[in-house]
Amino acid sequence: METIGSKISKIRKQKGMTQEELSDLSKINLRTLQRIEKDENEPRGNTLKQICDVLKINIEEIVDFGKREDRSYLIFLHLSILLNLIIPLGNIILPLILWLNKKDTIIDVNNQGKNILNFQILFSLVNNLILIIGVYGKISHSYIFPYFIQIYFLLLILNILYSVYVAYNINKKEIVNYYPNPIKFVK
Known part of the structure; x- marks a missing residue:
C-alpha cells in the first residue's frame, strides 16, 4: 500500500514541483517535507492541509x-467483467455498480474501479465496432465476415483472461493496474 509520504512525493513530481518550491509555498520547513516524503514523519493537521x-x-x-x-472485493470487482458473457455491456454495468458502492470504503477500489471502467468502455466500443463491421460484411456478402468475428472473439477471450490474471495476482497480494488507457471516461 502506498504511504502518505510517497503519495505526496508522487503528486509533487507530477505537478513539476521541487521539494524547495513545495516547502516555500506551503510554509513548511524543507527538512520537515523531506522527512514526510521519506516516511520518517507523518504530516498532521495544518501541515497536511x-x-x-x-x-x-x-x-x-x-x-x-x-x-x-478487502482483497476479495477487489477480486470480485475484476471478475465482474465476466458478466459480459451473459449480458451485453455487463462488463461495464456490474463493475460500475460495485465501484460506486464501495469506492469510499475499501482501499484501492476507487483507483482500480476507474481503471476497469475506463478500459471496459473503450474495449466495448472497439469490440462492438468490430462486430458491426463483421455483420455488415456478412450482409454485403463480403469475405471479411469470418475475420472480424474471429477478432471479436479473440479480443473477448483476451479481456477475460486478463481479468482472471489480475484477480489471481490480487489474491497473491500483488496489485496489478489495469491496462493503461489514454482515454479517461471516468475521472
Missing part, C-alpha cells in the same frame, strides 16, 4: 480515512 492546498488536492486523496482493505 497546507501541503494539500499547495498541491490543489483533497486531503482524502492522500489519507485513507476509515477505509479498510
Whole structure:
C-alpha cells in the first residue's frame, strides 16, 4: 500500500514541483517535507492541509480515512467483467455498480474501479465496432465476415483472461493496474 509520504512525493513530481518550491509555498520547513516524503514523519493537521492546498488536492486523496482493505472485493470487482458473457455491456454495468458502492470504503477500489471502467468502455466500443463491421460484411456478402468475428472473439477471450490474471495476482497480494488507457471516461 502506498504511504502518505510517497503519495505526496508522487503528486509533487507530477505537478513539476521541487521539494524547495513545495516547502516555500506551503510554509513548511524543507527538512520537515523531506522527512514526510521519506516516511520518517507523518504530516498532521495544518501541515497536511497546507501541503494539500499547495498541491490543489483533497486531503482524502492522500489519507485513507476509515477505509479498510478487502482483497476479495477487489477480486470480485475484476471478475465482474465476466458478466459480459451473459449480458451485453455487463462488463461495464456490474463493475460500475460495485465501484460506486464501495469506492469510499475499501482501499484501492476507487483507483482500480476507474481503471476497469475506463478500459471496459473503450474495449466495448472497439469490440462492438468490430462486430458491426463483421455483420455488415456478412450482409454485403463480403469475405471479411469470418475475420472480424474471429477478432471479436479473440479480443473477448483476451479481456477475460486478463481479468482472471489480475484477480489471481490480487489474491497473491500483488496489485496489478489495469491496462493503461489514454482515454479517461471516468475521472
